[in-house]
Amino acid sequence: MTTKVSVPVQNDFPQELREWIEAFDELVVGEGPEHGAELLAALKQRAREAGISQPSELTTPYVNTIPKHEEVPYPGDRKLERRIEALIRWNAMAMVHGQNKKDHGIGGHIATYSSLATLLEVGFNHFFHASYGDQPGDFIYFQGHASPGIYSRAFLLGRLDEQRVLNFRHELRDTPGLSSYPHPWLMPDFWRFPTVSMGIGPLNAVYQARFMRYLEHRGLIQQTPRKIWAFLGDGETDEVDTLGALSLGRREKLDNLIFVVNCNLQRLDGPVRGNGRIIDELEAVFLGAGWNVIKVIWGSDWDELFARDHTGLLLKRMEECVDGEYQAFKAKGGAYIRSEFFGKYPELLELVKDMSDDDIFHLHRGGHDARKIYNAYKRAVEHKGGPTVILAKTVKGYGLGSTQARNASHQEKKVADDALVDFVRRYDLPIPEEDARAGKLYVPGKDTPEMTYMHQRRQSLGGYMPKRDVPKIDFRAPELDEFSEWTGGSRGRAVSTTMGFVSILRHLMKDETIGKLMVPIVPDEGRTFGLESAIRQVGIYASEGQKYKPHDVDMLLYYREEKNGQILEEGITEAGSMASFTAAGTAYANYRVPMVPFYMYYSMFGFQRVGDMMWAFADARGKGFLMAGTAGRTTMTGEGLQHQDGHSHLLMSVIPTCVSYDPAYVYEMAVILQDGLKRMYEQGEDRFYYITMYNEDYAMPEMPEGSREDILRGIYRLKAAPGGKAVAQLFGSGPILNEVLRAQEILAEKYGVQADVWSVTSYNELRREALSVERWNRLHPTEAEKVPYIVTALGRAKGPMIAATDYMKAIPDQLAPWLKERLVSLGTDGFGRSDNREHLRRHFEVNAEAVVTATLSKLARDGKFDTKKAQAAMQELGVDAERDDPAHL
Numbered sequence: 001m002t003t004k005v006s007v008p009v010q011n012d013f014p015q016e017l018r019e020w021i022e023a024f025d026e027l028v029v030g031e032g033p034e035h036g037a038e039l040l041a042a043l044k045q046r047a048r049e050a051g052i053s054q055p056s057e058l059t060t061p062y063v064n065t066i067p068k069h070e071e072v073p074y075p076g077d078r079k080l081e082r083r084i085e086a087l088i089r090w091n092a093m094a095m096v097h098g099q100n101k102k103d104h105g106i107g108g109h110i111a112t113y114s115s116l117a118t119l120l121e122v123g124f125n126h127f128f129h130a131s132y133g134d135q136p137g138d139f140i141y142f143q144g145h146a147s148p149g150i151y152s153r154a155f156l157l158g159r160l161d162e163q164r165v166l167n168f169r170h171e172l173r174d175t176p177g178l179s180s181y182p183h184p185w186l187m188p189d190f191w192r193f194p195t196v197s198m199g200i201g202p203l204n205a206v207y208q209a210r211f212m213r214y215l216e217h218r219g220l221i222q223q224t225p226r227k228i229w230a231f232l233g234d235g236e237t238d239e240v241d242t243l244g245a246l247s248l249g250r251r252e253k254l255d256n257l258i259f260v261v262n263c264n265l266q267r268l269d270g271p272v273r274g275n276g277r278i279i280d281e282l283e284a285v286f287l288g289a290g291w292n293v294i295k296v297i298w299g300s301d302w303d304e305l306f307a308r309d310h311t312g313l314l315l316k317r318m319e320e321c322v323d324g325e326y327q328a329f330k331a332k333g334g335a336y337i338r339s340e341f342f343g344k345y346p347e348l349l350e351l352v353k354d355m356s357d358d359d360i361f362h363l364h365r366g367g368h369d370a371r372k373i374y375n376a377y378k379r380a381v382e383h384k385g386g387p388t389v390i391l392a393k394t395v396k397g398y399g400l401g402s403t404q405a406r407n408a409s410h411q412e413k414k415v416a417d418d419a420l421v422d423f424v425r426r427y428d429l430p431i432p433e434e435d436a437r438a439g440k441l442y443v444p445g446k447d448t449p450e451m452t453y454m455h456q457r458r459q460s461l462g463g464y465m466p467k468r469d470v471p472k473i474d475f476r477a478p479e480l481d482e483f484s485e486w487t488g489g490s491r492g493r494a495v496s497t498t499m500g501f502v503s504i505l506r507h508l509m510k511d512e513t514i515g516k517l518m519v520p521i522v523p524d525e526g527r528t529f530g531l532e533s534a535i536r537q538v539g540i541y542a543s544e545g546q547k548y549k550p551h552d553v554d555m556l557l558y559y560r561e562e563k564n565g566q567i568l569e570e571g572i573t574e575a576g577s578m579a580s581f582t583a584a585g586t587a588y589a590n591y592r593v594p595m596v597p598f599y600m601y602y603s604m605f606g607f608q609r610v611g612d613m614m615w616a617f618a619d620a621r622g623k624g625f626l627m628a629g630t631a632g633r634t635t636m637t638g639e640g641l642q643h644q645d646g647h648s649h650l651l652m653s654v655i656p657t658c659v660s661y662d663p664a665y666v667y668e669m670a671v672i673l674q675d676g677l678k679r680m681y682e683q684g685e686d687r688f689y690y691i692t693m694y695n696e697d698y699a700m701p702e703m704p705e706g707s708r709e710d711i712l713r714g715i716y717r718l719k720a721a722p723g724g725k726a727v728a729q730l731f732g733s734g735p736i737l738n739e740v741l742r743a744q745e746i747l748a749e750k751y752g753v754q755a756d757v758w759s760v761t762s763y764n765e766l767r768r769e770a771l772s773v774e775r776w777n778r779l780h781p782t783e784a785e786k787v788p789y790i791v792t793a794l795g796r797a798k799g800p801m802i803a804a805t806d807y808m809k810a811i812p813d814q815l816a817p818w819l820k821e822r823l824v825s826l827g828t829d830g831f832g833r834s835d836n837r838e839h840l841r842r843h844f845e846v847n848a849e850a851v852v853t854a855t856l857s858k859l860a861r862d863g864k865f866d867t868k869k870a871q872a873a874m875q876e877l878g879v880d881a882e883r884d885d886p887a888h889l
């Protein structure tokens with residue numbers, strides 16, 4: 001290895017300092033850089049001993065991390081690859097342009113892709129494995145907005161037919177076109193990862209890499225050299241999600257993880273850091289988080305300039321410029337670069353005096369130089385012991401001529417026809433001017449060298465990508481008989497639905513065949529949910545085992561960490577836990593192992609905290625159980641406003657594949673879990689479950705005969721009126737069902753009013769079914785009307801309907817259109833309070849007394865009960881009729 005210290009010691013340094021530097025230079029030149037590093041380390045140590053503190057350095061000079069002399073030659077055929085890249089760029093542009101010509105405003109752009117193309121092409125041609133033997137290959141999280149380029153490549157390879165491409169962003173036509181962005185829900189055989197909501201891709205990628213290790217350490221998949229590549233925008237790094245989990249990468253030594261940041265210096269409105277340099281900023285962040293950082297800033301043509309510059313001024317000038325200037329250089333052309341960049345120092349002008357303006361303009365950025373990219377990827381792939389980030393400097397809108405590097409280039413959908421002709425000429429594509437103007441797609445003949453090359457490269461890397469293929473899942477869900485311990489009731493013992501769930505989960509984990517597939521996930525709430533026994537049973541996953549003796553080792557339920565532990569204890573990160581849930585819930589497709597995640601968390605910190613990730617989970621066709629603990633606004637005592645959840649059911653109802661339940665009893669929980677396992681894993685339905693569980697203890701009754709189907713559909717009559725025909729119908733869910741049962745007694749005993757009690761396990765599901773029946777009726781006016789299940793279930797039930805829930809009134813209100821009588825909903829609208837259940841339920845007017853008085857009041861209004869008695873009941877039962885509405889307090 002040759003080492004150069006090419007920058008001469010500056011003349012204005014004091015004599016003593018110069019001598020020191022010259023001595024250092026001599027050592028480096030004579031003994032090599034390792035000795036230089038050793039000396040520096042020793043000096044640093046000495047300085048520390050002398051009490052001199054120095055801030056640690058987290059940025060290195062604004063040059064490529066890999067020096068030219070360490071590069072290996074490029075293994076591909078650059079001539080062919082350049083041509084292929086041009087073809088891909090062309091078809092991507094034609095696709096987007098064509099669509100916008102046809103349908104003004106349909107959108108899409110290729111500015112992101114044009115900056116990313118070479119970074120992707122080097123990957124596709126040399127790195128991205130589609131498989132490792134019979135094992136799945138690398139996972140790639142693509143920058144969502146680069147999808148036109150990915151489609152274009154797949155189109156050239158014959159993987160997407162022309163009509164689909166021509167109907168890009170027209171998914172609802174007779175021949176459905178390609179979806180705008182990566183959505184596995186919409187293109188389940190193509191996309192694996194939804195990434196277009198920015199920040200979610202990178203975060204999921206980190207946890208995916210970790211989950212892969214988890215599966216390996218637990219012996220559930222073979223160890224392969226598989227990598228997880230995440231391509232992200234520099235603007236995207238502003239999302240807290242993007243950078244939020246970097247330390248996990250280092251902590252877990254995830255050398256299967258590679259981030260590539262496409263630093264085109266722009267986001268949508270303008271520069272990412274006009275007044276600074278995003279690459280420096282990101283280098284510091286990633287280095288600080290312990291990542292291996294590889295900067296790919298300058299292309300090979302700069303190497304020659306560096307070699308000729310003996311003044312050190314080239315680097316100095318580079319480090320003077322901010323990103324706003326770098327963007328302007330690429331937008332304004334060669335003459336501008338000559339005067340504004342090189343022109344600052346006569347020595348630099350001299351350096352480029354033999355170059356034309358055009359030559360200067362075409363000095364490449366690293367992210368457009370295949371050789372530089374190849375070397376960076378190679379190092380990243382070979383790097384051991386931690387994750388790597390590649391910071392690649394690119395140009396937004398690269399190759400698009402006049403719209404390159406403009407603030408508005410992100411929005412560029414329509415390229416002027418002349419620019420299309422210009423593009424074809426510039427890239428020397430054999431497309432007639434007329435076709436170019438019309439933005440026609442172009443595919444070279446099958447046996448042309450470029451097509452042959454493209455196919456060959458992919459075949460040598462194990463197949464085509466992106467691709468999502470789901471094997472037939474081999475999974476037998478246990479039958480309901482197996483859950484008799486939970487359907488049989490608690491024989492008077494007071495337990496909570498949470499305890500019931502945890503014991504079911506422990507039972508499932510003991511199952512010989514499917515037990516190992518269960519993945520309990522907790523964000524530091526294991527104890528809250530009574531998971532100690534499960535921790536002892538299966539251990540917490542710790543990639544390096546347990547290096548310490550836990551203080552409670554002598555106890556039965558000690559804190560057990562294991563290399564093959566089954567529980568993912570994520571610490572306090574709902575977003576990270578959701579990312580683990582996503583990796584596990586899509587493992588059936590990605591790893592071909594049907595993992596069953598149970599993510600247990602504080603229900604309040606669910607959708608309202610990580611809702612977009614849940615949406616993406618659904619898009620990814622995720623399966624699993626979101627177990628929302630400490631649910632309800634009045635059941636968890638003491639915690640108050642920011643803990644008490646009275647609305648998550650409303651929020652979860654928005655996700656089309658999410659089935660939500662609010663069970664009151666452990667047998668309901670057992671029925672729902674068993675059915676969920678069967679439907680998702682045995683019958684292959686792409687859905688997931690949201691189940692609230694509470695921490696109130698009470699005796700769990702035995703499952704009523706024949707109630708299974710109705711529990712699943714959402715409602716069943718739990719307890720008919722004790723003394724004859726009911727004149728009112730009471731609905732209850734979760735622990736509030738107990739209040740409703742108490743109300744039934746008070747009504748009968750004190751007021752002679754008979755009422756039936758119904759357990760409602762899911763208003764959301766009842767409404768969905770009713771809506772689909774109603775739709776059918778709407779579309780078939782000539783045919784006999786079908787009846788929604790809620791109507792059939794209620795049958796001849798008479799009288800007003802009073803629903804009480806620990807959730808907002810809007811939850812039961814969903815049924816209103818189908819009920820014969822007007823529904824009276826009692827729910828927990830308003831901010832929570834810290835108090836005990838008795839006071840909370842009185843405050844929110846969901847206790848038995850509130851249910852009784854609401855029933856009497858409604859009967860009175862209907863002329864079926866004495867109004868004065870209804871008013872008097874308020875006093876008798878301690879209901880303050882004049883207080884303010886808790887919904888506004």
Ligand SMILES: Cc1ncc(C[n+]2csc(CCOP(=O)(O)OP(=O)(O)O)c2C)c(N)n1
Pocket residue numbers: 111112115143145196197198199232233234235236237262264266267268272396410
């Ligand atoms: C969460 C989220 N917020 C906003 C957007 C809208 N959006 C789409 S692209 C874009 C700019 C992207 O900039 P950058 O990450 O630098 O990517 P580039 O296109 O420059 O490669 C924005 C704000 C989005 N897709 N997701």
Ligand SMILES: [Mg+2]
Pocket residue numbers: 233234235262263264265266267272
């Ligand atoms: Mg950008």
